[in-house]
Amino acid sequence: MAPPDRPLVRLLAEWLPRQRWFGGKHRPIDGLSIGTATVLRPGDPGLHHLVLDVAQDGVTDRYQLLLGIRRDLPERLRPGEIGRVAAGDGGDEHVYDAAHDPELARPLLAHMAAGDALGPVRFRHAPGAAIRTDLDAAPSPAEQSNTSLIFGDDYICKLFRRLSPGVNPDLEINLALSRQGCAHVPAVHGWMELDPAAVGGGDEPVTLALLSEYLRSGTDGWQLALTSVRDWFAQPAAAPVPTARDAGAAGGDFAAEAERLGAATAQVHRDLAAAFGVTEVPADELRSRVADMNDQLTQVSAAVPELRPYTAAIRDVFARCAANARPLPFQRVHGDYHLGQAMRTGTGWVLLDFEGEPARTPRERRALGHPLRDVAGMLRSFEYAARFLQAGEGGDAPPAAAEAIEERARAWAERNRAAFCRGYAAAGGPDPVAHAGLLRALELDKAVYEVRYEARNRPSWLPVPLRTLERLAG
Numbered sequence: 001m002a003p004p005d006r007p008l009v010r011l012l013a014e015w016l017p018r019q020r021w022f023g024g025k026h027r028p029i030d031g032l033s034i035g036t037a038t039v040l041r042p043g044d045p046g047l048h049h050l051v052l053d054v055a056q057d058g059v060t061d062r063y064q065l066l067l068g069i070r071r072d073l074p075e076r077l078r079p080g081e082i083g084r085v086a087a088g089d090g091g092d093e094h095v096y097d098a099a100h101d102p103e104l105a106r107p108l109l110a111h112m113a114a115g116d117a118l119g120p121v122r123f124r125h126a127p128g129a130a131i132r133t134d135l136d137a138a139p140s141p142a143e144q145s146n147t148s149l150i151f152g153d154d155y156i157c158k159l160f161r162r163l164s165p166g167v168n169p170d171l172e173i174n175l176a177l178s179r180q181g182c183a184h185v186p187a188v189h190g191w192m193e194l195d196p197a198a199v200g201g202g203d204e205p206v207t208l209a210l211l212s213e214y215l216r217s218g219t220d221g222w223q224l225a226l227t228s229v230r231d232w233f234a235q236p237a238a239a240p241v242p243t244a245r246d247a248g249a250a251g252g253d254f255a256a257e258a259e260r261l262g263a264a265t266a267q268v269h270r271d272l273a274a275a276f277g278v279t280e281v282p283a284d285e286l287r288s289r290v291a292d293m294n295d296q297l298t299q300v301s302a303a304v305p306e307l308r309p310y311t312a313a314i315r316d317v318f319a320r321c322a323a324n325a326r327p328l329p330f331q332r333v334h335g336d337y338h339l340g341q342a343m344r345t346g347t348g349w350v351l352l353d354f355e356g357e358p359a360r361t362p363r364e365r366r367a368l369g370h371p372l373r374d375v376a377g378m379l380r381s382f383e384y385a386a387r388f389l390q391a392g393e394g395g396d397a398p399p400a401a402a403e404a405i406e407e408r409a410r411a412w413a414e415r416n417r418a419a420f421c422r423g424y425a426a427a428g429g430p431d432p433v434a435h436a437g438l439l440r441a442l443e444l445d446k447a448v449y450e451v452r453y454e455a456r457n458r459p460s461w462l463p464v465p466l467r468t469l470e471r472l473a474g
C-alpha cells in the first residue's frame, strides 16, 4: 500500500484552490489552519464539520467543509477525494468532501429535526416545521458559490462555503420575506449555525447552511432564457434581421416571462421595504456610492487589461450620475440578481439566493441600496444570455454573418430588457425609464464587477461582459 499523503492541512491547502466555490483562487494561500473541528457522526464513514481559516494577502477568510473519513473510498466518491491521512492504528484513511456523500448527508436532517447542538454546531428548524428525516441526498448539479444537496423531492440544503460573521443575509431575508407572506421565495424549513464564541466572538450566530423547500417543478431563468435565445438564433440565416419588435414572432419568445419576472421583482422589493424599512438617503450618499464604483473600476482595470479601453467612458457615466445626484429611497435589496437567481415554477417566479455578491464584504452585502441596483443586475443578465450563445454561434462566422448574429442578439436582449422594465414599473417599482442615468451607471458598475468575476473564475467567459461594454459605455 502507498504511504499516507501529507498532513491534513497541507492536503487542504492544495485541494482548496481547485474548488469552484473557493473565493481566493487568484491569490496564493499563505497559511491554513483548522479553526473548529466537530464530530457530527463518529465511526466509518465518519462525518466531521471543519471551519478552515485561510490566510491570503494579510486577510483571513473562513470556509466550512463537511469532511468525510473512510477506510475504503468507493469509486463514486473519488471526485471529492482530498487525500489520505494517517489513522490512529498505524494504517491510513481517505478524507474527502462529504457534501457529495448521500450516506453522510442524512444525519444533517435528523439533527435539524431534533434541534441538536454538537459542540459549537447548532441545528435549527423553522417554527412549526416538521422535517422529514428519511430522505437521501443528491448533490445539486448547479455548483456555484456554494454547494447544495437535494433531499428527495422535498428539500434543498445550501452549505455556505465561505462563512461571513453573523446571520447570513440569505437566511435573514428568506425568513423575513416568509413572515411577510411573500409568494416569491421558497419556504425555509431549517438551518445550521455556529456558536460565535467558537470563532472569536460576535453577537450573532454564524449561519452555516439553509434548508429550503425544493422547487421540483421549477426551471431556472438562465436555462429558460438560453432556450429562447437558441430558438431565436436558429431562424434561417436568409431571414431578414429581426428588430426588437418582431423578435416576438420567433418560437420560444421569453418576453412575457421577462415581464412577469419584472413584476415579481417589484413585489419582492415592496416586501423587503415592508420588512426592513426604507431610508431616504441624501445626495451625498449616492455620491459616496459612485466613489466606491470608481474605486472598483480602478482596481479591476489594474487587474484586467481588457477593461482599460472602456475605463474613461465608464468614468464619464459615473461622473454624470454623481453630478445629478439627489435624495433617494434606499432599502434592502437582493444584491446579486441575475437569471440564475430566479426559478419559474408552475405558479410563478420564485427568487433565490439573497446572499449578495460573493466578493463583497458582509457589511456591503447588508447595506441598503436603491432597488434599481437589482433591476440593473437582471438587465445585465439578459445581455449575458444573448451574448453567451452568440460567442458559440458567431465564433467562426464570416463578418457579414457575425454582424447578423450580433443584431439578433441585440434584438433579443432589447426586447426582454424592455419587457422586464415594463413589468417592474407596472407592479409599482421605481420606473427604470425615469431613472435612466442612475440605471446606466448601476449597469456599468455590475459589468465591471462581472469582468473581475469572469477573469477570476471563468476566464473563457470574459468576452461575454466585455462584448456589451462598448455599447453600454458609449
Ligand SMILES: Nc1ncnc2c1ncn2[C@@H]1O[C@H](COP(=O)(O)OP(=O)(O)O)[C@@H](O)[C@H]1O
Binding pocket: 140, 142, 143, 144, 145, 146, 147, 148, 156, 158, 186, 212, 213, 214, 215, 216, 218, 220, 340, 341, 342, 343, 352, 353, 355
Ligand atoms: N429552492 C430551490 N429549489 C430548486 N432549485 C434550487 C433552489 N434553490 C436553488 N436551486 C438551484 O440551485 C442553483 C444555485 O442556487 P443559489 O442559491 O443561487 O446558490 P449559490 O449561492 O451557490 O449561487 C439555482 O440557480 C437553482 O438552479
Ligand SMILES: O=P(O)(O)O[C@H]1O[C@H](CO)[C@@H](O[C@H]2O[C@H](CO)[C@@H](O)[C@H](O)[C@H]2O)[C@H](O)[C@H]1O
Binding pocket: 144, 145, 146, 222, 336, 338, 339, 340, 353, 356, 357, 358, 377, 380, 381, 382, 384, 385, 450, 453
Ligand atoms: O450565483 P452566484 O451568487 O454564485 O453569483 C456569481 O456567479 C454568477 C455566475 O454563476 C455571476 O453571474 C454572471 O453570470 C451569469 C451567467 O452564468 C449571468 O446570468 C449574470 O448576469 C452574470 O452576472 C454573478 O455575477 C456572480 O456574483
